[in-house]
Structures are given as C-alpha cells and as structure tokens.
Amino acid sequence: xxxxxxxxxxxxxxxxxxxxxxxxxxxxxxxxxxxxxxxxxxxxxxxxxxxxxxxxxxxxxxxxxxxxxxxxxxxxxxxxxxxxxxxxxxxxxxxxxxxxxxxxxxxxxxxxxxxxxxxxxxxxxxxxxxxxxxxxxxxxxxxxxxxxxxxxxxxxxxxxxxxxxxxxxxxxxxx
Ligand SMILES: [Cu+2]
Ligand SMILES: [Zn+2]
Numbered sequence: 001x002x003x004x005x006x007x008x009x010x011x012x013x014x015x016x017x018x019x020x021x022x023x024x025x026x027x028x029x030x031x032x033x034x035x036x037x038x039x040x041x042x043x044x045x046x047x048x049x050x051x052x053x054x055x056x057x058x059x060x061x062x063x064x065x066x067x068x069x070x071x072x073x074x075x076x077x078x079x080x081x082x083x084x085x086x087x088x089x090x091x092x093x094x095x096x097x098x099x100x101x102x103x104x105x106x107x108x109x110x111x112x113x114x115x116x117x118x119x120x121x122x123x124x125x126x127x128x129x130x131x132x133x134x135x136x137x138x139x140x141x142x143x144x145x146x147x148x149x150x151x152x153x154x155x156x157x158x159x160x161x162x163x164x165x166x167x168x169x170x171x172x173x174x175x
Contacts (some may be wrong), residue, residue: 002104017022021075023046023047023048024044024046024047025044025045025171025174026045026046026047026053026132026169026173026174027044027045027132027140027141027171028042028044028045028172028174029041029042029043029145029169029170029171029172030042030169031059031145031147031167031168031169032079032167032169033061033081033166033167034082034083034165034167034168034169035078035082036168039060040059040060040061040147040166040167041057041058041059041060041061041147041167041169042057042058042169043055043056043057043058043169043171044056044120045130045132045140045143045171045174046167047131047132051128052126052127052128053126053127053130053131053132053140054063054124054125054126055124055125055126055130056122056123056124056157057071057110057113057121057122057123057124058120058121058122059071059113059115059119059121059122059167060118060119060120060149061110061115061119061147061166061167062118062119063119064116064119064149064166065116065117065118065119066115066116066117066119067114067115067119068112068113068114068115068151068152068174069112069113069115069148069151069166069167070110070111070112070113070146070147070148070150070151070152070162070163071110071111071113071145071146071147071148072090072106072108072109072110072111072145072148072152072158072160072162073089073090073106073108073110073140073143073144073145073146073171074086074087074088074090074108074143074145074146074148075087075088075089075090075091075105075143075144076142076143076144076146077142077143077144077170077171077172078170079144079151079169079170081167081174082165083138083144083146083165083167083168084165084167085144086144086146086165088158088159089106089109089158089159090105090106090107090108090143090144091106091141091158092107092137092138093106093107095158095170096157096158097109097155097159098153098154098155099111099152099154100125100164102154106158107127107129107130107138108140108143108145108164109154109160110123110125111152111154111160112151112152120121124174131151132173133174140171141171141172141173142170142172143170143171144168144169144170144171145167145168145169145170145171146165146167146168147165147166147167147168148162148163148164148165148166149163149164149165149166150162150163151163
C-alpha cells in the first residue's frame with residue numbers, strides 16, 4: 001500500500017513539474033528605427049521556473065548588413081527625441097558599464113551584436129539580473145531598449161561609446 005502511494009505521489013509531482021517547466025512570456029518590446037519609425041526587430045521575455053528571465057532578441061536591419069550594433073537597456077521607457085528620452089543605461093545594481101557576464105556591468109549591457117549579410121541577428125540569453133515583478137529593483141518592465149549604430153568598447157563610462165541611437169523600444173508587460 002505504502003509503495004502504491006509513493007508511486008502515485010511521484011507521478012503527480014512529475015506531471016506538476018512538467019507544467020512548471022513551460023516558459024511563460026511576461027514582457028515584450030517592439031524595436032523601431034529612430035529615423036523613420038519602421039520596425040527593426042523585437043525582444044520577448046520569458047519567466048523560467050528557475051527564477052531567471054530569458055530574452056529572445058531579434059534584429060532585422062537590411063541597411064546595416066554585415067555590421068555590428070550595440071544594445072543596452074536604458075532607464076526610461078520613452079523613445080522620444082530620437083531615443084534620447086530613454087536617458088542613460090539602466091543600472092539597478094550601481095555598477096560600472098561593462099561587458100555582459102564580466103565582473104561588473106550594467107544589468108542591461110547586452111553589448112555588441114553582429115548582423116549577418118541580410119542585416120539579421122538572433123540572440124537569446126537568460127539571467128537572474130532581471131525580474132518582471134512589480135516593485136522589484138530588477139523589474140525590467142517600462143525600461144527602454146536602445147540599438148546603437150556603433151560598437152560598444154565595454155570600457156568608456158558610462159556608455160561604452162556606442163554611437164548614435166538608431167533603434168528604440170519599450171519593454172511592456174504581456175498579460
Ligand atoms: Cu545604450
Ligand atoms: Zn552600460
């Protein structure tokens with residue numbers, strides 16, 4: 001009898017974990033050109049069951065084929081004034097600007113992204129530095145995403161000297 005109960009409990013918990021493993025989309029951003037407001041890509045954010053948030057980022061800029069752009073999260077979700085209204089890099093942990101996964105960096109320092117011969121790129125990354133929980137200091141909802149026309153040197157403070165703001169989007173909650 002005890003044995004049957006154990007099997008049943010295992011089966012139930014396995015089924016439950018199967019459900020919890022599913023990624024849930026919690027936020028997204030449409031990226032638009034600051035020059036003409038045309039779509040240049042998107043970012044989708046998923047809550048993972050290990051507490052991390054995963055971002056799938058796609059850029060599609062044929063006019064920038066075979067070049068490198070730099071991407072950061074900026075403080076404000078306002079793409080006005082050619083993206084300038086997003087202000088500086090979002091920096092909830094008070095760290096210097098730097099390269100993603102180095103010793104210290106801003107929590108939205110995605111960094112340089114190489115575009116292929118068609119001007120496309122897809123990257124995916126997961127981190128505990130982000131949250132979609134209201135009131136959390138790590139909450140990414142309402143932040144801006146800026147695509148820069150130059151490359152991030154990962155050293156110049158506090159911007160990486162990444163060039164003009166050619167694309168912009170706002171991270172919005174998905175309900
Ligand atoms: Cu930036
Ligand atoms: Zn930065």
